[in-house]
Amino acid sequence: MKKVSSKFPKCSFLKDLKIVPKQFFPSSFLDEFNEEENYKLFEEKIEKFGSLILTAFNISNNLLYLAAQCQNQPSFNIVYSNLEKTEQKISENFPEIPILQNFQHWKELLLKNFRENQIIDEKTAADLEFEIINWLKEINSILQINITIFHDTCPDYSKFKLINEELNRLSKNIVGLEQSYSTRIIQQIIIAKKQSGLTIYEEKFVPHANLNPFLIGGFLSAISSFGSELSNRESSMKKLTYDNFEIEIANGKLLRVALILLGKSNNYISEGLLKIIKEFENNFSEELKDWKGEILPFNKGSSLIRKIFPDLKNDSIPTKEMSTSLLFTPKSNKLST
Structure with a gap:
């Protein structure tokens, strides 16, 4: 066996890279390496492998840019052209990656519902941003696998420092993007007593959030009771989906919390919802233990959220009802002075 080129003194033959997930790198690139092959060609293949990884980072940057556009009332032209360019780049370099099908779906949806230069509505833009975050997560996951394999195979490759820096930057950007998306789609929070369905706290985060907190609290309680009747055990609804919004729901020992969302929920929101329940039940344990309908003590809940x-x-824009010091009479579900 010939000695490996000094440029890659610890590099295995390219056939060792055949375990790389094929949905990322083209199968033609992973053909078994012929040990008699010219070592210059071998080095070129290694360089190409590294170049493909860097290309994946460029695609990720395009997606990050598109996600940023979704946050600022984007026009049809900007979104569609960027989708098309990114799709083409993925198709040319990584034709086997599954997310290509999603690009086609979104292009068809935009063509069907929007005209040239038309501003894309907030809900559609939020849904596209949600998809982009998932695409970025998939690319990031595949990148991590491939970079690890590449490093184990060719640890002396000259561009690994750059590659690792890009990977860390991408991971941080995805986390930041997901948190930003989550915060922007939260329209309203409603916290109610679990047993009675009576609302103890409500806060709006956008002017146009207009769901009545008292009706929602009672509605969620009724649905939960209905589910329990059907299943003969305690049951709870976790999500309600409508055309223009979603309601993400979580239950604690004493409280039920609902978030009104403009877009689709994610793990960051779901985990945050459970933390809010824990904060409220811990900080207001005395008030909740023997609650008589007074809602004023819960006003400091904003800082907990x-x-x-x-x-x-x-x-925040508190509702007229929640900004008063009136009392709820739990049994009658009416306001009393």
């Missing part, structure tokens, strides 16, 4: 979602807008 922002411990979980620190980027929520501070210009």
Whole structure:
């Protein structure tokens, strides 16, 4: 066997890279390496492998740019052209990656519902941003696998420092993007007593959030009771989906919390919801133990919520009912003075 080129003194033959997931790198690139092959060609293949990884980072940057556009009332032209360019780049370099099908779906949806230069509505833009975050996560996951394999195979490759820096930057950008998306789609929070369905706290984070907190609290309680009747055991609804919004629901020992969302929920929101329940039940344990309908003590809940979602807008808009010091009479479900 010939000695490997000094440029890659610890590099195995390219056939060792056949375990790389084929949905990322083209199968033609992973053909078994012929040991008699010219070592210059071998080095060229290694360089190409590294170049493909860097190309994947460029594609990720395009997606990050498109996600940023989704946050600022994008026009049809900007979104469609960027989708098309990114799709073409993926198709040319990574034709076997599954997310290509999603690009086609979104292009068809945009062509069907929007005209040239038309502003894309907030809900559609949020849904596309949700998809982009998932695409970025998939690319990031595949990149991590391939970079690890590549490093184990060719540890002396000259561009590994750059590759690792790009990988760390991409991972941080995805986390930041997901948190930003989550904060922006939270429209309203409603916290109610689990047993009675009576609302103890409500806060709006955007002016156009207009769901009645008392009706929602009672509605969620009724649905939960209905589910329990059907299953003969305690049952709880976790999500309600409508055309223009979603309601993400979580239950604690004493409280039920609902988030009204403009877009699709994710793990960051679901985990945050459980943390809010824990904060409220721990900090208001005495008030909840023998609750007589007084809602004023729960007004400091805003600071607890922002411990979980620190980027929520501070210009909250409390409803007229929740800003009063009136009492709820739990049994009658009416306001009393």
